Amino acid sequence: MKKQTKVWLVLSIALSLLALASACNKSPETNAPETSTNAGAKTYSGPVGTVTGVVVYTGTPPAPKKIDTSADAVCGQKNPNLSTEDTVVKDGKLANVFVYVKDGAATDGTKIGDFAWTAPSTAVVLDQNGCHYRPHVLGIQTNQKLSITNSDPTQHNIHPQPKNNPEWNQTQPNGAPPIEKTFARSEVLIPVKCNQHPWMKAYIGVLKHPFFAVSADDGTFTIKGVPAGTYTVVAWHEGGAAGTEKTMQVTVPANGSGKADFAFGEAAAAATRSGSLEIMPALEFPMLGKH
């Protein structure tokens, strides 16, 4: 039995060491931080325009699902009709779509990412109010302050789960001062959740430049101050494992407006669905569908 005890001891220590070693490899904090202002990069001073558009939802949108807030009575008292916000459609227009300039070049041929873009000094606010995040989707520049507030009479915890930036998790009791954070690297999009209230979700788009917007309740968006040029504009909407993206080439004229209308929903998905044979929802064999 002495030998058995030793074997168990060695096994448990080995497991712990394995866990520690793995944990040490996990951190994305080793990523070199990006800077909003590229060293030696020039600032843009030429003519600008806007990108405008409308995001529509084709087909019948999924009905919002009622959230059971019984685990924390305060949530139900403050927000009795709390429901899911993943597909907010009004008159066929889709809200909470993150639209951004992915790449492209200004008329002088300089890529959008090669210019220096200074982060605004004003903070972007993410509020926890009625046990949901307001806004549900937001954009922010790298190194711009994110101020997280708790307007609820209960405690929350904020847990962004980035891939390129350091992950963090912080409890914020009711009445606590705002938590201020920044993201050093661009990332579209970072899911945010509250581990206290698992229905609470938000998404943060982090970009080096300021050319992004979130579609309003009427589906419209406007991206201002875009250098005249031709760009790849992406619209991202949550859903599935990593959300859904639509891409469009847009030319922005000097002092004018480039149009970028996007469509999500059943009909749009059917038009772009790639062939794959689904045996079970979790078991896909894409190679079988390519013949």
Next chain:
Amino acid sequence: MNKGVHRFALLVACATFFLIIAGAMVTSHDAGLATSDWPLSNGQVFPKMVGNLFWEHGHRLVATSVGLLTIALYIYLVRKERRSWVRRLGLFGVIAVVAQGLLGGLTVKLMLPLAVSAAHATLAQLFFCTTVSLAVFTSRSWIEARPKFEEQGSVPLRYLCTAALATIFLQLILGATLRHSATWDQPLPTELVLAHVAGALVVVLTLGSTVLSVFRRYKGEKYLTGPAAIALSLLIVQLFLGLAAYLTRLASPNDPQPLNPMVGITVAHVACGALVFATTIVLTLRTFSVVGVSHSTVKLDGRTTGVVSI
């Protein structure tokens, strides 16, 4: 033999089983990071247990109780138990429960890395194995002289039991890794699902052949057929629970929050897996105790004859 020690060891084993259920509730509710600090929750010993903090802090309180019970059991063993190896196993239990607590803290502090969380769930099963073993070793049926049985098969039952126990343990590690690889709102990784299904087939083969061998070779010997029958029954229940857990978990990413059917069935699957493990431990220990590997028959205690157990 001390009845009190055995009863207390049983209590610790039952409390550990309850702790495994409490831990499974934390995972299924995605409550592991409901508070960012450890060992206190939001800086308090008794915080307001609302939302998922109920599960996370509740788990910590149960774990603390089990830790204290394990220490008390060790003290009890030191005072009352004459067999030094049993006392040492009690000490190992204390070391394991402390390591398990530290691993739990580590998984919170490092924000649930898969390896640490899976190791935490695996060590939980090893600790459960220890407490069940202590309950077996302090029982009257273990200590009192029993008739020894001659090994009757070409493959020794000891080997079959050990193989079943090892595959169940590996399956528990796979299950723990699968559970911690995706939260309720993410799809489970297909490779791990397939590996866990394959593991279930291997467990069915090893445990099934072990139980059948027990019934064929030692029919009527309740000391062996009892745990074998319970293990087989639990295995059948476990297979159905596994299928049900998979189906409810498939739908889970589309739900607004972890729903009770998914949580209940998944936690039942974890608990039943622990019970299959526990009964197989009992069967294995009893097999090692009464089924010999040599064929030299000797008088044991004047009442029975049997085979020398090596």
